[in-house]
Amino acid sequence: MITLHGMSWSGNCYKLQLLMAQLGRAYDWQEIDITRGENLSPEFLALNDRGKVPVLQLEDGRIMAESNAILHYLAQGSELLPSDPWAQAKTLQWMFFEQYSHEPYIAVSRFVMRFLPADHPRQQQLAVLKPFGEEALAAMERHLGRLSWFGGHCYTIADIALFAYTHVADEGGFELDRYPRVLDWLRRVAAQPGFVPMRGSPASAVAKQLHPVTDPHSS
Template sequence: MTVHGFSSSGNCHKVRLLLEQLGRDYRWIEVDSSKGETRTTGFLAKNPNGRVPVIELDDGRILAESNAILCWLAEGTPYLPGDAWQRAQALAWMFFEQYSHEPYIAVARFIRGWTPPDSPRRAAELPRCLERGHAALAVMERHLAGHAWFTGHDYGVADIALFAYTGVASEGGFDLGGYPAIRDWLAQVRATPGFVAMPAPEAGVAARFARID
């Protein structure tokens, strides 16, 4: 299996984390979307949507969209519930992650790390991203006040999906100090067998994260 991904992307790290925890063999090809590498003719032939991650099997089959990849990889494993109701609950949280969480927490991180300090996006988009991102974190906090995981009774794909960008939310300007249940859950995810952290971004990006807006 070949994974085309950008190591600093939470959506790509989801796939890497599950593959590592499953003990699967794979080859990683770095595709830096911040430098336009997902817009080349060769990459667009694999995913016309021009986004990573993409997995490519030896028989030529290709699958895009991080949460679809998670579900396919986890099929038949403890990471995806066998019970239909629990599976639907996990999928509901994965849809939440893509529609109510990632568009704000991940985008805030992108604006702060990958756009110039004087970028118009900082004034135009960042305040709304912070507001809506905190709204998503509040939903997660309420759930975690009464549940250990998002996938059901055990850790699995929905936790991986939500962990990816929540784990680096501070890089988007989110203070998790007011979310004790989320902080405990993050610690639990990091303690799961086979866990791997997201690689640090390149030095210039890391330096921008370190600055206070």
């Protein structure tokens, strides 16, 4: 059985939990709490010398980092990764967008607002991050005016990658009501077979609307 090492309230790690649930595949989960420095332990650094989560570990010991690369590997052969070269690359286009133009603004804003003290110097970053995060959400809104899903006509790992931090963007100060197509898309993702909510994210009003049933794993 594969092992996934990650922190449950990290969107990058949640991506993998969501994919595995939708694939109906079992896995071992190793919780790595980066707020307690567990990612810098000798054991974890032996897995990933960059000290970053998530990490995929195969039974034979092989290791992979980068959440979106892990999604690509785990989704191989399923409908969640198109086999057609154009469709697969379009899926990757939005996954690169997510890592370059979305996560560094929306996920970082969420981290600063939700997990750092109100008087932390990094709170000053928020004003700088805000317009770039809004730009990312606006690009998603425009895309959803043309196509139903980010990979094209079907739900794919591009949707999983983008859902992870978009559905808790309000925790980073982003008002999703301004992006009605994005809100509708979030609801359609949460209605996909096998969907599981992110653990430990009760602060997000949007996330609560998407999965109103109490999550037994929430912390």
